[in-house]
Amino acid sequence: MRARVRFIFFVFSILALAIQAQVRAPAGREFQITKIFKNLIPTPDYGIGQYRPAANERWLEVEVEFISALERTDELTLKYYVLFNGRLLTGEVTHTNISAGLNRSVMYVLPVALARFAGNKPVLPNIFQNVAVQIVQGGAVKDELSLARAPSQWFAALPPISGFVLNKNETPFAPLYWDRYAQIKTR
Numbered sequence: 001m002r003a004r005v006r007f008i009f010f011v012f013s014i015l016a017l018a019i020q021a022q023v024r025a026p027a028g029r030e031f032q033i034t035k036i037f038k039n040l041i042p043t044p045d046y047g048i049g050q051y052r053p054a055a056n057e058r059w060l061e062v063e064v065e066f067i068s069a070l071e072r073t074d075e076l077t078l079k080y081y082v083l084f085n086g087r088l089l090t091g092e093v094t095h096t097n098i099s100a101g102l103n104r105s106v107m108y109v110l111p112v113a114l115a116r117f118a119g120n121k122p123v124l125p126n127i128f129q130n131v132a133v134q135i136v137q138g139g140a141v142k143d144e145l146s147l148a149r150a151p152s153q154w155f156a157a158l159p160p161i162s163g164f165v166l167n168k169n170e171t172p173f174a175p176l177y178w179d180r181y182a183q184i185k186t187r
Helices: 002-022 111-118
Strands: 031-042 058-084 087-109 128-137 140-146 160-162 165-167
Touching: 031 128, 031 140, 058 111, 058 165, 087 111
Parallel strands: 087 160, 087 165
Antiparallel strands: 031 058, 058 087, 058 128, 128 140
């Protein structure tokens, strides 16, 4: 029985080390974007007050997972590029107190902005042609990733439209999931 317990402990120890190794950025790189997710989600309903969010309106949520190889980073900016129905919506968020390992960032596009730029088309997941995110530190791009396969900085030739991609603190999602996302620098 003891041999079995030791073996199980050994296997879990090896798995824990493997998981730790996976959440570190590759050698020579301080930061690496590992995943981008996009979802259409409803406005949160806090159940108070007279008015309720419209059931058919959806926000675009873009969540990014990134890895930091540095023990602590004071400030890091993530720039978001959303190609939506032929228009490039842009926004950025500056995070503070970023720790080593896996971190997350999130940005949102308002339902009214989605309706505005969709024209007469319904807002469905396939109306978004691509999403790219850059990690910028001290003016230098540290990493970039696109949701769909595309050349680096595919968005550079497109005219940007700013003011519609909002950070979490600028939305009704602000009080949610505090421990999931990197801290946002206040202005």
